[in-house]
Amino acid sequence: MSQAKNWTSYFAQLGENQAFEAATQQTQNAINDLFNNADSAYSGLEPTLLKQQLNAVDFSQPAPLKEVIETTNELIAKNSLLVQHPHTIAHLHTPPLIASIIAEHFIAALNQSMDSWDQAPAATYVEQQMVDWLCKTYQLGDRADGVFTSGGTQSNLMGLLLARDWFAYQQSQHDVQQDGLPEYAQKMRIICSDKSHFTVQKSASLMGLGERSVVLVKTNVQGQIDIAELQLTIDALKAQDLLPFAVVGMAGTTDHGAIDDLEAVVNIAREAGCWSHIDGAYGAALQLSEQHKARLKGIELADSVSVDFHKLFYQTISCGALLIKNKANFNTLLHHADYLNREGDELPNLVDKSIATTKRFDALKMFMTLKAVGEKQLGEFYDYLLSLTQQVATKIEHNKHFELCCTPLLSTVLFRLSPELQGELSDVAFNQLHQTLRLQLLTSGEAVIAETKVDGKLVLKFTLLNPCLTISDFDALIAKIENKAQALIANS
Template identity: 75%
Template sequence: MSYTQYFMHLGEKNRPFEDAMALTHETVKDLFKNSHMPYSGLAPEALKAQLEAIDLNNVRPLAEVIETTKQLVAKNSILVQHPHTLAHLHTPPLIVSVLAEHFIATLNQSMDSWDQAPAATYVEQIMVDWLCETYQLGERSDGVFTSGGTQSNLMGLLLARDCFAKKHSAHNIQQDGLPEYGHKMRIICSDKSHFTVQKSAALMGLGERAVVTVKTNVQGQIDCQALQMTIDALKAQDLLPIAIVATAGTTDHGAIDDLKKVIDIAKKAACWTHVDGAYGGALMLSDKHKQRLAGIELADSVSVDFHKLFYQTISCGALLIKDKENFKSLLHHADYLNREGDELPNLVDKSIATTKRFDALKMFMTLQAVGAKTLGEMYDTLLDLTTKVAKLIESSLEFELCCQPLLSTVLFRLSDQGTMSDVVFNQLHQKIRLQLLTRGDAVIAETKVDGKLFFKFTLLNPCLTIDDFAPLLEKIKSTAIQLQKEV
């Protein structure tokens, strides 16, 4: 039996691949041309049943598989390009990023050693150097591409833990495991920080209870006075604060902490500072708004997500560190891979992953085809639109705004609670959100602030205008009226 039809080949034997790619292109083209809703509206149970009905033991022609994928998967996916897809931090990807994915998938480079990815290794390091320069982290800085904020946050805090143990007692956690005082280690962050701080602490052997949260203000920014008091209280209990996490763009509020003040407090307490810039870190490209990130250049480590406001396809992130020496706690030589004395750059030396994707190509191509200046202007447009949307909501009698937006997130709720209890009023908001989704009208999110449930718009698409929001707010109003009548 010949397996030729299943693979791409050198030379001119690629007709099956060319035909399949052409068919897939037409499928996506047709989907975008004829889709008018952010989601099909198919109920979860019906979608699950249709997908489970596919017989995976029945091998069919590739053209049929592509058609099935179109009908069941593509048509029942959330379309991030739709103006009423506003729930999560999922951006419409740049065309150049989608094209880069084609190169990445076809070439299938493994980014662990130079002899597996010669050009790719250099491209990633070039992009890391560009990032370190952009964030002004200094001559000793370095970084590595990751799968996103979760991996970046884990790596940043892992390096913080190892660095603390080395300085505190010359203990090598990589070789000897957690020190006897490991149960005293504490990581401090705001109560609006991403949950991956707790997940990281668990994976690092410290446990989620090692994370101490500090209260935030109404806009979701960390209270620096409370932060100092927390550090003092921990030290008074003979506990060991090892790292402080500042957030540049919280998931709920889009809040950016006072990075300079947080890092100053951390340095005086001899704590590692990690900035989770997965959401708002992109503002470094905006001449108008990058001052919001003032102080980020002083951080020991920074998380950056490119599949958010850099408009790259999922997944694509990076961890940047101020002193490359700290990457040594991840170094392990393998005779078959990154042998001692090997002068070639092997990216596995500074990563917790071995095989990883050539995601750096996406940003490498984007900077050439779009440019950092244009990306920065997109953010200016987006933040200006966010302010307009907030004012539109604030001027409506039917809605109340939670707080003024700091990034591109708008939190709001219905203004008239009537005789409903807080619990029932919260449930009404949940029902509105779900009905909008299952009717295929809109994909919006919800979150709680001080026990109150708020709708959340996460604005990410710089192509939107204020005219896209009036009809969406009308849908929310009419849905609310309908559900209140039913109650």
């Protein structure tokens, strides 16, 4: 018994919190010091050296937690990407709200598992409360329901998984859960735009349909699906005796921030006897914006919707949700397990509608955010960001050293070095120059920007997600990119 008593210093125990409090305070002090003294987006430590230092850590001998925290701060925290830095502007990676970080403290210390009520009594009700708020916010109707997920990948997989099972039952009363894929599975097709997220193909693979079951529809210059081509694609597939069963609409593509004509997408899907899934991981947050929520018209008609909270809802990673219009479709995920005691006690068990068993209490982050920040303030963040994005695009457009690739639709700016700077460089070399520029900015710690391809050309990308930024932050960033580009060209 005395030996077990000594082990309490390793755990956050009831009534034994001195070690926990000391470690928490030490960590918070280290983070405060890091934030207060950060002068770059990344330390600039050369990647190979960083890897060597991490690999040199000796795990054979435990050390006091105080020393471990110091090592973690020096070696990891100080060599991490600072998403709060004004020149960290590459990916859909947001600075988290304080309310979300504090929620993480509760989540980690309480360590609730969201699969059965007896493991998470209050947490179960909180998640359902947040799901109900989401279904009401997106106006999905009285039969709607949802579940929290790890993010867009899991949400898209679940949406398409439910679509597959729904279609098989509608087509031939086939039960995929019990009998596996139907004999006509090789004819089943998912339709999406050529700018849809790669998780559509990934989901098709995981569902046993294969990536070739995904049919891509061309998009316009802004990255939105061509509605006429969508209808022609469905008609052509049916004429070939193929079975389109799901249509994916985008509410915010990763590169362009494009939002499809969701109402048209859903109506075409419905007329064709297809399930409609909206990937709103990026742009569905606009539902809270008074200025921009009309751009999501039609989302309320969809059979399923993916929402990511660790993007424009400013939650810590990871946090997402899948919403469905008819909760009865969750029944295809239901599987009895005696040890969870799910029948007879009339208590809710969220595992009944999830592909995960053990699941984090991430709903608490949105619960605390809605209470501390509110819907109205979140919507104002988006209004400001979209306005700032247009200002940045104008600044790029008027700079003779750059060319704007397209008018921003959400909060991404795609641009490229001006053709005048290409000189005698080949197209391949000029593309490589953009990549080198991005990598040198990253590894030096000066700035973190993204790269992607548009019409075969490598382009640079700003992703504006931080509402604390101002246009002056971009004056310095653009000047930094311009100077680095000119230096590289001079040495090429």
